[in-house]
Amino acid sequence: MADDRQTDLDARLARACAVEDARTGVAPRAPAKGYAQGSRILAELIGAPTGAALIGWLLDRWLGTAPWLMLGLLVLGFVVAFRNVYRISLERPE
Structure with a gap:
């Protein structure tokens, strides 16, 4: 009822x-621009470290340097992701 x-x-x-x-x-x-910015931030925080770690893993397998290139590129991926998040945060939502 x-x-x-x-x-x-x-x-x-x-x-x-x-x-x-x-x-x-x-x-x-x-959807408001703020929603789009949030989606971009999420994509950056997931995509950059994941892509960098994958490339590092592939290079490690090819060069036999496991796990050093993967770890180095993973850290670089996080640095790039946070730099991009900072740049996105400077944009003004409308």
């Missing part, structure tokens, strides 16, 4: 929002 009322309320709210948006001419909202 409670689920039926909740579903009915959700449907009525969705219809009311659609009618109000049509009346005022408001288009569906795009």
